[in-house]
Every structure is written in C-alpha cells, then in structure tokens.
Amino acid sequence: MNDFQHRSAEINDLLCILNLLAWDARTQMPAGGSPTRAQQTATLSGLAQRQLLDPAYERAAEAALSTAEPGSVAARAAEQALGAVRALRRVPEDLTRDLALTKSAAQDAWVEARARGDFGHFAPHLTRMVDLTRRLADALGHREHPYDALLGLYEPGLTTRTLGELFSQLRPHHLSLLRDVQARPQPRLDFLARDYGVAEQEVLALELAQATGYDLARGRLDASAHPFEISFTREDVRITTRYRPDFLPGALFGVLHEAGHAMYEQGVSPELTRSVLTSDLLGLYAVGGASYGTHESQSRLWENRVGRSRAFWDRHFPRAQALFPSQLADVTAEEFWRAVNRVQPSLIRVEADELTYDLHIMLRVDLETALIAGDLTVPELPEAWNARMEADLGLKVPDDARGVLQDIHWSAGLFGSFPTYTVGNVMAAQFFEAAQAALPDLGASLARGEYGPLRTWLTEQIYRHGRTYTPHELLERTTGRGLDPAPYLAYLSGKYRDLYGLTAKETA
Amino acid sequence: MNDFQHRSAEINDLLCILNLLAWDARTQMPAGGSPTRAQQTATLSGLAQRQLLDPAYERAAEAALSTAEPGSVAARAAEQALGAVRALRRVPEDLTRDLALTKSAAQDAWVEARARGDFGHFAPHLTRMVDLTRRLADALGHREHPYDALLGLYEPGLTTRTLGELFSQLRPHHLSLLRDVQARPQPRLDFLARDYGVAEQEVLALELAQATGYDLARGRLDASAHPFEISFTREDVRITTRYRPDFLPGALFGVLHEAGHAMYEQGVSPELTRSVLTSDLLGLYAVGGASYGTHESQSRLWENRVGRSRAFWDRHFPRAQALFPSQLADVTAEEFWRAVNRVQPSLIRVEADELTYDLHIMLRVDLETALIAGDLTVPELPEAWNARMEADLGLKVPDDARGVLQDIHWSAGLFGSFPTYTVGNVMAAQFFEAAQAALPDLGASLARGEYGPLRTWLTEQIYRHGRTYTPHELLERTTGRGLDPAPYLAYLSGKYRDLYGLTAKETA
Structure with missing residues (x-):
C-alpha cells in the first residue's frame, strides 16, 4: 500500500464504522442511548472529515495520481479523492455548520409539523434550508442550473x-x-x-x-x-x-x-x-x-x-x-x-x-x-x-x-x-x-x-x-x-x- | 468544557465505539465480517491511542490539573489521564507491537491446542507471551514484584x-x-x-x-x-x-x-x-x-x-x-x-x-x-x-x-x-x-x-x-x-x- 492507499483505507474504515453506528441506532440501540450515540457519531464523522481534509491526504492523492497509469483503477481512485477533497474545500466551514444546525432543528420541526398536519410550523425551517442549500449549490459550482450541483452529490454527471x-x-x-x-x-x-x-x-x-x-x-x-x-x-x-x-x-x-x-x-x-x-x-x-x-x-x-x-x-x-x-x-x-x-x-x-x-x-x-x-x-x-x-x-x-x-x-x-x-x-x-x-x-x-x-x-x-x-x-x-x-x-x-x-x- | 475535557470526551467517544464494534462482533456480525472488522477495530484503536498520546493532550491535562482544586473530581480526572499517558509512554513501541502480534498468534495456537488437547502446540507461544509480559511489567515499573505492575492494569493499588x-x-x-x-x-x-x-x-x-x-x-x-x-x-x-x-x-x-x-x-x-x-x-x-x-x-x-x-x-x-x-x-x-x-x-x-x-x-x-x-x-x-x-x-x-x-x-x-x-x-x-x-x-x-x-x-x-x-x-x-x-x-x-x-x- 502506498501512502494514499493507506490513508484511504483508514478513512474507509471510519466510514464503515459510521455505518455500523447508524445501523445499530436504527435496529438495536435502546431508546436511552440516543443522545450519547449522537455525540459519538459527531466525533467520529469529525475525525473522518479531518483525515479527508488533511493536506497530507491531498498530497498523497496527487503523488498517487502522478505515478498511476492514466485511466487505470488507481488513477480513478486518486481522481475521485482529489475531486471530493477540492469540492469539500469549496464549501465554507460556516455553511457546513449552519446546514448541520438547520437540519437538526428542521427535522424536529418536521416531526412536530407532520404530527399536527401543520405546514406553517415547518415552513420557516424549510425556507432557511432552501436558502442554505442554494448557497451550497453555488459553493459546489454549477454551469446551467444550481440544481445540477445537488444532483452531483447523488448521481454524478446527471443534469x-x-x-x-x-x-x-x-x-x-x-x-x-x-x-x-x-x-x-x-x-x-x-x-x-x-x-x-x-x-x-x-x-x-x-x-x-x-x-x-x-x-x-x-x-x-x-x-x-x-x-x-x-x-x-x-x-x-x-x-x-x-x-x-x-x-x-x-x-x-x-x-x-x-x-x-x-x-x-x-x-x-x-x-x-x-x-x-x-x-x-x-x-x-x-x-x-x-x-x-x-x-x-x-x-x-x-x-x-x-x-x-x-x-x-x-x-x-x-x-x-x-x-x-x-x-x-x-x-x-x-x-x-x-x-x-x-x-x-x-x-x-x-x-x-x-x-x-x-x-x-x-x-x-x-x-x-x-x-x-x-x-x-x-x-x-x-x-x-x-x-x-x-x-x-x-x-x-x-x-x-x-x-x-x-x-x-x-x-x-x-x-x-x-x-x-x-x-x-x-x-x-x-x-x-x-x-x-x-x-x-x-x-x-x-x-x-x-x-x-x-x-x-x-x-x-x-x-x-x-x-x-x-x-x-x-x-x-x-x-x-x-x-x-x-x-x-x-x-x-x-x-x-x-x-x-x-x-x-x-x-x- | 475546557480543552482537557473536550479531548477526553472525544477519546471516550472512540472507546465507546470500540466497545460497540466488539459487542456487534460477538452478538450480531455475520461470520464473513470478521477480517474487515478486525481492520476497522485496529484503525479506530490506533486513532484513540494517537489522541491519547498526542503531546497536546498531556499539556491539556497538566493545565487542567494546575487550575483544579486539589482532591476534586476534576483533579482526579487530570491525574488519571496523566498517569495513563505517562505509563503508556514507558512501554516501547516495539514491545506493544510484539505483544499484539504474539497475542494474535498465541490465540490461534491456543484454539488449535485446546481442540487437540495438545499443550505442546501452545507452549512456545505461551513462553513468548510470558517473556513479553515480564518485559511489559518492567516497562510499567514495580517495586516488590513484577506481578504488581500487571495487577495495576486491572486492580489499581493491589499488590x-x-x-x-x-x-x-x-x-x-x-x-x-x-x-x-x-x-x-x-x-x-x-x-x-x-x-x-x-x-x-x-x-x-x-x-x-x-x-x-x-x-x-x-x-x-x-x-x-x-x-x-x-x-x-x-x-x-x-x-x-x-x-x-x-x-x-x-x-x-x-x-x-x-x-x-x-x-x-x-x-x-x-x-x-x-x-x-x-x-x-x-x-x-x-x-x-x-x-x-x-x-x-x-x-x-x-x-x-x-x-x-x-x-x-x-x-x-x-x-x-x-x-x-x-x-x-x-x-x-x-x-x-x-x-x-x-x-x-x-x-x-x-x-x-x-x-x-x-x-x-x-x-x-x-x-x-x-x-x-x-x-x-x-x-x-x-x-x-x-x-x-x-x-x-x-x-x-x-x-x-x-x-x-x-x-x-x-x-x-x-x-x-x-x-x-x-x-x-x-x-x-x-x-x-x-x-x-x-x-x-x-x-x-x-x-x-x-x-x-x-x-x-x-x-x-x-x-x-x-x-x-x-x-x-x-x-x-x-x-x-x-x-x-x-x-x-x-x-x-x-x-x-x-x-x-x-x-x-x-x-x-
């Protein structure tokens, strides 16, 4: 394993563990575990993000790309890592934080609004979420339509x-x-x-x-x-x-x-x-x-x-x-x-x-x-x-x-x-x-x-x-x-x- | 939270997640998951150890100790962290690695030896394990008996x-x-x-x-x-x-x-x-x-x-x-x-x-x-x-x-x-x-x-x-x-x- 592969493997390990935390929370965890589980998840995803945005990871990916045969699987991996790292760097930290906070509040409001059948209770949160999401689309970048940037998060290349x-x-x-x-x-x-x-x-x-x-x-x-x-x-x-x-x-x-x-x-x-x-x-x-x-x-x-x-x-x-x-x-x-x-x-x-x-x-x-x-x-x-x-x-x-x-x-x-x-x-x-x-x-x-x-x-x-x-x-x-x-x-x-x-x- | 508490909280989160990985492996995980789970566990415990041995953590604990009231719960926490960090630093890295490798091989040999009722198959591994454990005891330090150092890992103060x-x-x-x-x-x-x-x-x-x-x-x-x-x-x-x-x-x-x-x-x-x-x-x-x-x-x-x-x-x-x-x-x-x-x-x-x-x-x-x-x-x-x-x-x-x-x-x-x-x-x-x-x-x-x-x-x-x-x-x-x-x-x-x-x- 070269340095890029080694770092990528550790990041993948952390993502797999995040998946396990989510699986457990949805299938096995007793109700009382919810708040401390949320903290554990936040800590681990913070760590994964830190590893991903570590300048040494970008350098390792660049080094891997420079020695990989163009079009090879190894080159693809390095290109994808570089693409993700550079996209994430384009998103301002305060926007990421605002999105996380708004999501948390909006989900609580949505649960309440749905139970009461009251869209008005959810509307201001959704307005804020739409506004932040438009900023996210602009940060990620798009040519024809801001929605393209969001599609790219789920379906690369779809417009x-x-x-x-x-x-x-x-x-x-x-x-x-x-x-x-x-x-x-x-x-x-x-x-x-x-x-x-x-x-x-x-x-x-x-x-x-x-x-x-x-x-x-x-x-x-x-x-x-x-x-x-x-x-x-x-x-x-x-x-x-x-x-x-x-x-x-x-x-x-x-x-x-x-x-x-x-x-x-x-x-x-x-x-x-x-x-x-x-x-x-x-x-x-x-x-x-x-x-x-x-x-x-x-x-x-x-x-x-x-x-x-x-x-x-x-x-x-x-x-x-x-x-x-x-x-x-x-x-x-x-x-x-x-x-x-x-x-x-x-x-x-x-x-x-x-x-x-x-x-x-x-x-x-x-x-x-x-x-x-x-x-x-x-x-x-x-x-x-x-x-x-x-x-x-x-x-x-x-x-x-x-x-x-x-x-x-x-x-x-x-x-x-x-x-x-x-x-x-x-x-x-x-x-x-x-x-x-x-x-x-x-x-x-x-x-x-x-x-x-x-x-x-x-x-x-x-x-x-x-x-x-x-x-x-x-x-x-x-x-x-x-x-x-x-x-x-x-x-x-x-x-x-x-x-x-x-x-x-x-x-x- | 001060810096020491914040770092301690993140370390505790990682230890809790390690516990979840272990629980899942022993109660829910399909048999096929074993090898990649071992890698995930190794990555996460490596990260926890890195955070624990980060010089910034020791400095944060020292700072917390210097401002805590002597004998207070806060002082206790800082003292325990410092004690653990300094003890871990006394154990040479190659000894930690040898112990992990020997443990892995010894457990495989033990399973086999027990199945065959053949102590001879396990004996060389146990000899190596005893030898390394004596070195561990010496590294941790003891006064009257090397076994005291090992007791301290499970029962602080017992001799x-x-x-x-x-x-x-x-x-x-x-x-x-x-x-x-x-x-x-x-x-x-x-x-x-x-x-x-x-x-x-x-x-x-x-x-x-x-x-x-x-x-x-x-x-x-x-x-x-x-x-x-x-x-x-x-x-x-x-x-x-x-x-x-x-x-x-x-x-x-x-x-x-x-x-x-x-x-x-x-x-x-x-x-x-x-x-x-x-x-x-x-x-x-x-x-x-x-x-x-x-x-x-x-x-x-x-x-x-x-x-x-x-x-x-x-x-x-x-x-x-x-x-x-x-x-x-x-x-x-x-x-x-x-x-x-x-x-x-x-x-x-x-x-x-x-x-x-x-x-x-x-x-x-x-x-x-x-x-x-x-x-x-x-x-x-x-x-x-x-x-x-x-x-x-x-x-x-x-x-x-x-x-x-x-x-x-x-x-x-x-x-x-x-x-x-x-x-x-x-x-x-x-x-x-x-x-x-x-x-x-x-x-x-x-x-x-x-x-x-x-x-x-x-x-x-x-x-x-x-x-x-x-x-x-x-x-x-x-x-x-x-x-x-x-x-x-x-x-x-x-x-x-x-x-x-x-x-x-x-x-x-």
Whole structure:
C-alpha cells in the first residue's frame, strides 16, 4: 500500500464504522442511548472529515495520481479523492455548520409539523434550508442550473436538463397508461390483507432473498421502522424490513428490494475493499455502488423485474402456500401475481405501486427544482403539491401530513436525491435489456428459479466495479448508450398489457 | 468544557465505539465480517491511542490539573489521564507491537491446542507471551514484584503481597469448608436438567434482572457464546447470556450476574459521561466501574448474595413455576434454592459453584505469579496445574483441554486479571455488610422483593462515583477498612451451615 492507499483505507474504515453506528441506532440501540450515540457519531464523522481534509491526504492523492497509469483503477481512485477533497474545500466551514444546525432543528420541526398536519410550523425551517442549500449549490459550482450541483452529490454527471428531457417522455406515458389501467377491471386483493404471521413472513422473505443470491454468511436481516440496506465492506452487508401482520407484500417485496441493494454491495470486487472506490467521500458514507440511481436500479431490478414477474410466482407460490396454508388456500399463483402488481393511486409515496411511483417522484423533483431555482417559494409549496396530486393521480390531499409533509428528505436537506429513484427504474430496464441480449437463455433460467446467470452477468458488468465508473460510463459500457427511457417504457407497457388485458395500441 | 475535557470526551467517544464494534462482533456480525472488522477495530484503536498520546493532550491535562482544586473530581480526572499517558509512554513501541502480534498468534495456537488437547502446540507461544509480559511489567515499573505492575492494569493499588495474605486466609478456610460440605448429604439436582424452553428462560431471566433494577430503556439482552456486559456510556449498557435448553441455572444466574455489572454502569453519575472517569485509558476500554474487582463485586453481589438467597426464591419461585409448570411441578422453593447452591468440585472454572470458584482462581493466580516471577517455566505448567487440582479439588485432570488449556486469558496476555474474580467476592461481602449496617430493614425489604433500597445505597456509595476513587478508597469510604476477607468468610460459613446443616463449630 502506498501512502494514499493507506490513508484511504483508514478513512474507509471510519466510514464503515459510521455505518455500523447508524445501523445499530436504527435496529438495536435502546431508546436511552440516543443522545450519547449522537455525540459519538459527531466525533467520529469529525475525525473522518479531518483525515479527508488533511493536506497530507491531498498530497498523497496527487503523488498517487502522478505515478498511476492514466485511466487505470488507481488513477480513478486518486481522481475521485482529489475531486471530493477540492469540492469539500469549496464549501465554507460556516455553511457546513449552519446546514448541520438547520437540519437538526428542521427535522424536529418536521416531526412536530407532520404530527399536527401543520405546514406553517415547518415552513420557516424549510425556507432557511432552501436558502442554505442554494448557497451550497453555488459553493459546489454549477454551469446551467444550481440544481445540477445537488444532483452531483447523488448521481454524478446527471443534469437538470437531462432530467427534464427524461420526464418529458415519462410523464405523459405514465399518465396515459394509468388512465388505461384504471378503465379495466381490477384484480382480487382481498387475500393480501389476511393475518400473516411475522415469523413465517421472515422465513419466506429470507428464503426468496437467498434464492436470488443474497449471501447470509456476509449479511443478516433485522426489523426497523424504515427498511434499508447498509454495508461495512462487502463482507458484511445488512438489510432490514418492516413487518405488517395484516399485509403480506410489504415485508416480502421490501426484503427482495433491499437484497437487491445488498447483492450489489456483496458483489463489489474484494480488491476495492477499504479503497476510495467503495467510499462516498462527499457524503462520508461507505458504499460500493456507483451512485444512488445505479444502486436503485439493482434493488428495483430484483424486486420488480424478477420478484414481481409471473415466472417468479409460478415457481415460488407453492412455498408461500406451504407457509400460509389457510391464508392462501383459495388463491392461485396467477391471482397472487396480479395482486402484487395492482395499480392503485395513493397519497403516500412509499405505498405506491410500480407505475404511480414515478409520478410521485416527478412531482417532488419538479417542485424542489423550482424551489432551488427560486421559481417557487416555500409558502406556495402546499398548494402546488396538492394541485399536482390532483392533476396526476386524481387524488385530493386531505391534509399536509398526507401531502407535502410526508417525506423526511427536505427536512434533512436531501435536495437532489429524489430523482435517483426514477433514474434507477430507467437504468434497471436498460441493464435488463442488455442482460437479455447477452444471455439468450435468461427467461428460461429465471423460470427455472436459476438466478445465478443474471446475478453473475450483473456482477461482471456492474457490481464488481464498485465506484470505479460513473453511472453514465456503466451504461455506455453495458448498453452502448447513455440514459434512455425506451426500454423502461416498453417494459411497463408490456407488463400492464399482460396484467390488465390492454391492447398493444392502447399502450403504444 | 475546557480543552482537557473536550479531548477526553472525544477519546471516550472512540472507546465507546470500540466497545460497540466488539459487542456487534460477538452478538450480531455475520461470520464473513470478521477480517474487515478486525481492520476497522485496529484503525479506530490506533486513532484513540494517537489522541491519547498526542503531546497536546498531556499539556491539556497538566493545565487542567494546575487550575483544579486539589482532591476534586476534576483533579482526579487530570491525574488519571496523566498517569495513563505517562505509563503508556514507558512501554516501547516495539514491545506493544510484539505483544499484539504474539497475542494474535498465541490465540490461534491456543484454539488449535485446546481442540487437540495438545499443550505442546501452545507452549512456545505461551513462553513468548510470558517473556513479553515480564518485559511489559518492567516497562510499567514495580517495586516488590513484577506481578504488581500487571495487577495495576486491572486492580489499581493491589499488590502481590496483599494477595498472598488474602489467599493464606481464604484457601485453608475454603478447603476445610469443602471437606465438611462433601461429608454431608447432597441436595436434589435432577430437575435442573429438564427440558427448559429458551424463550421462557429469557422471559424469566429478564423479569428477574428488571426486578433487581436493570433498566431496559438503557439496555438490552442478547445471546452470545460467552456472556458479558458492555457499555457505550451509562445510557446504553448491554448484557448477553448463553442458553442451554437442558440446564436452567446457566442463563438465569448468568443474566443476574451481568445485570449486576450493568446496574453499576447504569448507576454512574451522568456528570461523568464522556470523561476520563468513565474511561480505562490504559486498557483503551470505556467503562464506568472503578476496577475489574469492584465490578465483579457487584455482579457477584447481585448474582449470589441476592439471587441465590433463600428469600429470593421464596419470593420468585412461583413465577418460575408458572413459566415452567411441568418441569418444576414436583419441586419446592426450598429444593430449588438448595439445588442452585449445590457444591460440586468440577474441572472447569466457568462451571464452578460459589465455594470452589475461588479455589480455581487461587490455583491460576499462584501459577501465573510464579511464571511472571520466573519461578515456574511453561513446560512445567501442566504438571503443576494437575497436581494442584488434585490437591485442592480432589480431581484428576484427564487431558489438558479440561486442564491448563481451558481459559483464554493467558493466550490473550491477560496476566493479572484472574485475581479480580476472588477480590470481587471479598469486596462484595464487605459492601453487603456495610449495606446491612446502614439499612437495618435490608433483609426484610429484600424478602419483600424490594431491591430499590439496596441498589440506591450501592449507587450512592459506589456506582455514581465511576472511576473517581480507587477500589481501596471506595472500601475505606464505605466500610472504614481496606480489603478484608472476614465478612466473606463469615458469609460463606453461614451459608453452607444453613444449606448443608453444618454445626457452627465445623465452620468456625
């Protein structure tokens, strides 16, 4: 190890430990531990930041870059470190401090405001947060749009312009498809809400996650209020879910989703362990995936493309029936597949189906882009939200708790992260199309319950590279194109044609 | 906070995080995480050590000491920090490194040697470890005996001389009492080994631990291969146990024991949180208890003095019967109490009863003292062990796995820690006698299942002070005397008189 690699390894160790502190706080920690845990986390992230901004680290990265072969993995690592260090140095210390303080106060206010359904209680904090975030965008630097700087924190290379072009194709397609689907007879849903034992739910979800390839020798499943995946190197990648005894699909598809994230992390090349290429240095977060969107492409691919397919349930429904004999006695595999793919507009993003989910995302992205651009003010936000909900999903928002206050993101200053959900969906379809082209037998192997060929191909093309390539480069290398919604639109049209008996014309 | 307090708080944060890494590795981590976790732990302990040995920390401690009122808590903290920093500076870096490397190799060799019952495989590693430990003792400094320096790592102020005097009273007393007990009829034991469900064992153990005062809002119970207690500030103090479906007392008294440790940590004054006085700086370990022996005095007090008392089972046996109706149907509270206090010499320390446990400890301490003094060589160790086992416990050691190879301590270089178990027993009896004197109603309140008065008294006298006072000072303040075996010997004699119907003369 040279000095740069050694310093990078120590920084990655600290980021992995920060991840462990977060995992423990969300899954194991007794309530009383919260305040001192916050101090421990602050101390450790302060130390990690000090190591990152140590001038000796920048010098070590420069030295490593000067001796590395241009374009090599070693050069990539040094370039990424230098990029992160220089970006962080552009952010004034008082802005970082103000953002942390405002985030802390804004989150408290948001919790309170949501409980009372009172946007006015949150509005001044959000106004301050938007103001500071605009300053952050200016400090980080941007050419066309301040929102570009924020996108770069989550999806390197993605621009507001590209996003606008993407949405201009997605939104009319989704709205039209939704209208068509809503005009057709709806599937049976009654059996989804029967009494499902949590222990059996866990058995089923874990068996399916392991079948797709999640390695429990390097992972584990716990319960938490909000499901997540987190890693402390590729050798320890944990997932969580939330169980509802009266609703089977929640934990089931939640686990398949998080296992998709986890397989990405478990598939990173061991050679990248403890390196910059498994570190999000700007976010002070240990992660092996190339970006938030790339990560989401894999959770969605395994959850939706594999886990909600007809073939998946033709294969695995008998096992579900064996675990829930009375609850699923009067249900067929086909009915189950139709039920878990139902389209049903809802007020709440995290409860949305595969089709309406993107409409929730586009609503948020358009609003936050306008906030950052200064085209929309915080007091105008609830009305804009409610109008768009009615226009796109046909739903009247009864109160702000089920409207503009439902997500934690804005209170946490996470402007720029929402797009990655929809970008992930688009990328998932592109990657899957490429896998189909590369593996002529793919459909048959999935029907046989053999997920190894798909996983191996994804590992080879995407997972093993960690953060070596940008999302755009991964797409180019794998599909020969950049971000392209065509495969995603074709997939959705075909899927709902099969499910709802639409004619090809209706979905063209 | 002054600069010293601020730096001490950050060091304590890092020690708490190291404790969390250890807890997670022993209770939650998937097997695959082991190698990268070891690197993360090494990086973090290296950072903690760097902060501790930063000359700026020593200067800050000196500045704090110069302005603190002599004898004040603030002065104590500064003195302890300076003592630790200067002791660590006396240990050459190459010795620290050699110890770490030897420990790692010796532990691997010990695991292998124990599995094969082959002491010869472990002997060269132990020889090296003894040699390095003697160099460590010399580096730390000692006056009368090199073992004194090692004792100081676990029990500040304790000397080999004091220990020798203590043992000269304990050993003949224990051996005589054991002979008397063995000559009497033995209690019923058959029901202890029935089939006890693990879930019900956990319910019972947790209920009893909570009854004595373990606060689950600031704690939790998990399973692990070896039971332990660990804290990340007083606000998060966790315990573990090991369940055997065919032996009830293991987990039950294990949990009461660890809960005793935990109540000590939970009872430390909040003002000492994140300070030197909840940090073992020499051991790089976050802990609020004054010493290993003081800690053990509390686990033993709650496990044995409270948990194995007749009054405790008169009160709680009906609940045990309710949870295990078939297993305990033909058992009385008195029979249960007699069974969990049975005396039965065994080859294995961790399975020993309250009386023979000290004999196991004295054996180990006498042997390790001789090793450190150079009066015994490693090749002579197994024979010395076996001879002493036969002399004291009347047992022939069938193989080294059940003899000299049974404990992890020597392979880990923990010379000097064994005495703290017996010192803890002695201190427990002294503290309990003082509590009885201070609380005339103590026996009656314990019989009513009211553990608050005892816990409050112990908190006031011991727990809240953290590491402000040495064990000797705590004893002096609380009992008016230093270490004194008389209360312990009187307690044991009285106890076994009641249990085994010995006459007062026999136990005098």
